[in-house]
Amino acid sequence: MQLTVDGRKIDAVAGQTVLEAARAAGIYIPALCYHPKTGKAGRCRACVVEIEGMRGLKEACAQEVRDGMVVHTDTDRVQQTRRLVVDLLLAEGHHNCISCQANGTCELQEMAYRIGVERPAFLIETEPAPLDVSSEGIVREADKCIQCGRCVLACQNHVVNEVLAFGYRGSHAAVVCDDDRPMGESSCVLCGECVQVCPVGALVLKQPREAKVRPSETVATKVTCPFCGVGCQIDLHTKDNRYVFAMAHEGQWLKQPNRGSLCVKGRFGLDFIDAPDRLRTPLVRKDGELVEASWDEALDLVAAGLKQAKDKYGPDSVGFFTSAKVTNEENYALGRLARAVIGTNNIDHCARL
Amino acid sequence: MTPELQERIEQIASRYPSRRSALLPALHLVQRESNGYVDGAQLAAVAELIGVPVSEAFGVQSYYTMFERRPVGKFHLQVDTNIPAMLAGAEEIVAQLERSLDIRVGETTPDGLFTLSTVECLASCGTCPVIQVNDGYYESMTPQRTDALIASLRRGVLPDLPVQANFGSVCNVLLKRRGTPNATSLAVYRQTGGYRALPIALAKKPAEIVAEVKASNIRGRGGAGFPAGVKWSFLAKNTGKPTYLICNADEGEPGTFKDRQIMEYDPHLLIEGMTIAGYAIGANLGFIYIRGEFAWIAAILEKAIAEARQAGMLGRDILGRGFDYDLVVHVGAGAYVCGEETALIESLEGKRGNPRLKPPFPAVVGLYGCPTIVNNVETLASVPFIVEHGAAAFMHIGTANNFGPKIFGISGHVRRPGTYEYPLGTPLATLLDAAGGVDGRLKAVIVGGLSVPILTAAEAEGLIMDYDSCLKSGTMLGSGGIMVMNESTSIPRVALRAIRFYAHESCGQCTPCRQGSHTVATLLDKVVAGRGTLADLDLVVRLCRTIKGTTLCPTGEAFATPIEAMVTKFRDEFAALVR
Ligand SMILES: Cc1cc2nc3c(=O)[nH]c(=O)nc-3n(C[C@H](O)[C@H](O)[C@H](O)COP(=O)(O)O)c2cc1C
Ligand code: SF4
Ligand code: SF4
Numbered sequence A: 001m002q003l004t005v006d007g008r009k010i011d012a013v014a015g016q017t018v019l020e021a022a023r024a025a026g027i028y029i030p031a032l033c034y035h036p037k038t039g040k041a042g043r044c045r046a047c048v049v050e051i052e053g054m055r056g057l058k059e060a061c062a063q064e065v066r067d068g069m070v071v072h073t074d075t076d077r078v079q080q081t082r083r084l085v086v087d088l089l090l091a092e093g094h095h096n097c098i099s100c101q102a103n104g105t106c107e108l109q110e111m112a113y114r115i116g117v118e119r120p121a122f123l124i125e126t127e128p129a130p131l132d133v134s135s136e137g138i139v140r141e142a143d144k145c146i147q148c149g150r151c152v153l154a155c156q157n158h159v160v161n162e163v164l165a166f167g168y169r170g171s172h173a174a175v176v177c178d179d180d181r182p183m184g185e186s187s188c189v190l191c192g193e194c195v196q197v198c199p200v201g202a203l204v205l206k207q208p209r210e211a212k213v214r215p216s217e218t219v220a221t222k223v224t225c226p227f228c229g230v231g232c233q234i235d236l237h238t239k240d241n242r243y244v245f246a247m248a249h250e251g252q253w254l255k256q257p258n259r260g261s262l263c264v265k266g267r268f269g270l271d272f273i274d275a276p277d278r279l280r281t282p283l284v285r286k287d288g289e290l291v292e293a294s295w296d297e298a299l300d301l302v303a304a305g306l307k308q309a310k311d312k313y314g315p316d317s318v319g320f321f322t323s324a325k326v327t328n329e330e331n332y333a334l335g336r337l338a339r340a341v342i343g344t345n346n347i348d349h350c351a352r353l
Numbered sequence B: 001m002t003p004e005l006q007e008r009i010e011q012i013a014s015r016y017p018s019r020r021s022a023l024l025p026a027l028h029l030v031q032r033e034s035n036g037y038v039d040g041a042q043l044a045a046v047a048e049l050i051g052v053p054v055s056e057a058f059g060v061q062s063y064y065t066m067f068e069r070r071p072v073g074k075f076h077l078q079v080d081t082n083i084p085a086m087l088a089g090a091e092e093i094v095a096q097l098e099r100s101l102d103i104r105v106g107e108t109t110p111d112g113l114f115t116l117s118t119v120e121c122l123a124s125c126g127t128c129p130v131i132q133v134n135d136g137y138y139e140s141m142t143p144q145r146t147d148a149l150i151a152s153l154r155r156g157v158l159p160d161l162p163v164q165a166n167f168g169s170v171c172n173v174l175l176k177r178r179g180t181p182n183a184t185s186l187a188v189y190r191q192t193g194g195y196r197a198l199p200i201a202l203a204k205k206p207a208e209i210v211a212e213v214k215a216s217n218i219r220g221r222g223g224a225g226f227p228a229g230v231k232w233s234f235l236a237k238n239t240g241k242p243t244y245l246i247c248n249a250d251e252g253e254p255g256t257f258k259d260r261q262i263m264e265y266d267p268h269l270l271i272e273g274m275t276i277a278g279y280a281i282g283a284n285l286g287f288i289y290i291r292g293e294f295a296w297i298a299a300i301l302e303k304a305i306a307e308a309r310q311a312g313m314l315g316r317d318i319l320g321r322g323f324d325y326d327l328v329v330h331v332g333a334g335a336y337v338c339g340e341e342t343a344l345i346e347s348l349e350g351k352r353g354n355p356r357l358k359p360p361f362p363a364v365v366g367l368y369g370c371p372t373i374v375n376n377v378e379t380l381a382s383v384p385f386i387v388e389h390g391a392a393a394f395m396h397i398g399t400a401n402n403f404g405p406k407i408f409g410i411s412g413h414v415r416r417p418g419t420y421e422y423p424l425g426t427p428l429a430t431l432l433d434a435a436g437g438v439d440g441r442l443k444a445v446i447v448g449g450l451s452v453p454i455l456t457a458a459e460a461e462g463l464i465m466d467y468d469s470c471l472k473s474g475t476m477l478g479s480g481g482i483m484v485m486n487e488s489t490s491i492p493r494v495a496l497r498a499i500r501f502y503a504h505e506s507c508g509q510c511t512p513c514r515q516g517s518h519t520v521a522t523l524l525d526k527v528v529a530g531r532g533t534l535a536d537l538d539l540v541v542r543l544c545r546t547i548k549g550t551t552l553c554p555t556g557e558a559f560a561t562p563i564e565a566m567v568t569k570f571r572d573e574f575a576a577l578v579r
């Protein structure tokens, strides 16, 4: 089907929203509360457009396309609303992009830039709210929160950890952890999904923040998480070829095994990559000391040891213990080694412990 | 939590199709049983029992103003300071209480006896000032009555302070039994012509009732004036899901105290109306969502429902006609926005009262995802008359396109504030006369609850009180809550109090309402305090104009429209305050 956006004909498929169709066609419509993983929310009002035949402003994020629909994003009404939304959000959030972790990747900053807001039209004096640094991996800066609700929906519905919710109401409404306690004392399991979806600098990862590296400076490389067999697709963020942080890969998220999310291991467990004490070669014990060895030397030693044990004490004197960190194929290969080569059924897996 | 308490919560939960709906009643119950507040541990226990995450339970608890998380005094004095109360001198009552209790608003006396709070409109506009003490109302409070109240409470006694409320009716439909003793009882209701419409309705097909209501052209009395029969015909059919009827008894619009007259004095009229409406739309279960502050009126309703059930007017096989129908009274917990129908549905589902995106409309996807009709108390209470006397008789009252009787609540600077039932289309002047006339010289009037544009005395000249005429005159009939202001009234102070109300009540979901109401409140606060500038006034007007139409629910408009009207129509008065 086709619709017209600002005089341009674009293709769309049934079930798509105006926002999705416009984005697919490269037309800019700001959207601060909508996220593909959390869906429409109707909260931010940044995305409103005018649609011929419908009264008033309509949320592009919630409006389903219809064939022949005529959409306007360039009317005074729409422009004024966008400006209003940005002005109101900037009025008392103590937004200071200079020092913000989200600078360069922030969707509010992007929106302000795109619609040409150079400075907020007005400021409301308030005391800054304290940071929540209680969590091991996440820093929360309530002032910058634009109440989009993505983190709440993600935590409640996407990863179903049910930690984050909106508490209070009106201008006091705030994202809370459990019964409004510091994140570090809450039931948060540190999956980091909230950081993943937060459009601004209100929820950021602690380690890069402390290391003074912003997401805008890193390069993302798609990798498979090494921790288990699910095969989560990770965007490994590096700077100068060094690991900085991990985000779930969100491209075609519905087709990824991890649906654009991670667990605590994938999110925070990859810092071993550049660890100085990381094992880089096999170690072989010589005269009671572990010394570096080549793979050939180490494997020969293991093979000889296994053979010796089998010959002397029988195949069942040998046991194998494998890991969730390797692939199914690798686990299968080890099974074959145990059963066909050594001749034992003594093989088990760490996930059973 | 004690096993008894658990058992009682289970009992409440069993009344609802979904367990989560028991969250609000459970929190009320636990709060009442534990010195007026629910702490974190108790909240976690309730959350576990109902089966919701602690985070969501906290979100609910902290959304509603009536839920306390910290200890309060044995007597919680809550003074309504909204516009009608302000016009009746509530601020002096607050000052008096601060003096005599030696605490400030928000504080508790050291002996733990009193906590003093100010609250939003308690729907006692005709009998203001009003102080809510724990679950009960003390109305028509003068300095003397306030002293008497405090003296009695110090002795540990909730006194009985009788109230003389004014009322009048020329239609005798909705306020017919207002002066009749014991009209809340089934026997008196019957003796005075009650339960005559129900058998007539049950003898007809549901579609015939819908047609009759449609033919009467009755427009919803909740504020928007949408034709009730048309709404009923929008119901999604053959969905395989149950259909629900909800009566909106939230009565939160400042200046509105009409639904209360029906529920408090003629509950069976509402029950009969809801039973007929339920039959017409194919519902077997109806809910009355009543504001939390009206818990004592909810008790009157519960009693009447029990009586009706006993008499076979509710429950299984009503009047032997094979129609099963029952009613559940659901008590809110302090949230104006829960009067908005989708927020109400969320609240009834045990959630924060956040309005939903529309479409879908409740008639298609409503309570528990099922087709649902939400109607106001007054709308539903008009149904028995339409069924008994016919659409033509209903249309005999009122003016074209604006038929039927209407309860007008008149408050502020009139000599006999109260509720008056007149035909739609009655001149404002007639209503003001009925209310004893303006006390002093009329300066301005708000005729449809706080959310409609204010009228100057000149604009109010010749105003006809019906939906279309009000619209033509640049305002709205809304809920029919008329607030009269004489020349002693400071409009800037009225505007500041009004926007504080909306900022306090905004659900906080969407940017223009949450931040906008807060920003406008901050700006008007500056102006009234003499620290503002003309630029601040211009910004207020600009914000109001831009906010209109941008919000998720009509609340944005509900504050932007009246504030803009106040600032533009009385600009000189505001300008005189700037520095
Ligand atoms: C902020 C807000 C508050 C409302 N409060 C009430 C209320 O207290 N009582 C009511 O009946 N309708 C209220 N309404 C209107 C309802 O959404 C709904 O239109 C009404 O209950 C429908 O009933 P009716 O068609 O019989 O008028 C409110 C609407 C808004 C936007
Ligand atoms: S959250 Fe965005 S707009 Fe706010 S300071 Fe950070 S980068 Fe700037
Ligand atoms: S913390 Fe971030 S994701 Fe959560 S509501 Fe605030 S801005 Fe949105």
Ligand code: SF4
Pocket (backbone or CB within 6 Å): B337, B354, B355, B505, B506, B507, B508, B509, B510, B511, B513, B514, B551, B552, B553, B554, B555, B556
């Ligand atoms: S307009 Fe106000 S009350 Fe309505 S959804 Fe938005 S924030 Fe909530």
Ligand code: FES
Pocket (backbone or CB within 6 Å): A030, A031, A032, A033, A034, A041, A042, A043, A044, A045, A046, A047, A048, A059, A060, A061, A062
């Ligand atoms: S993206 Fe549509 S309202 Fe926020």
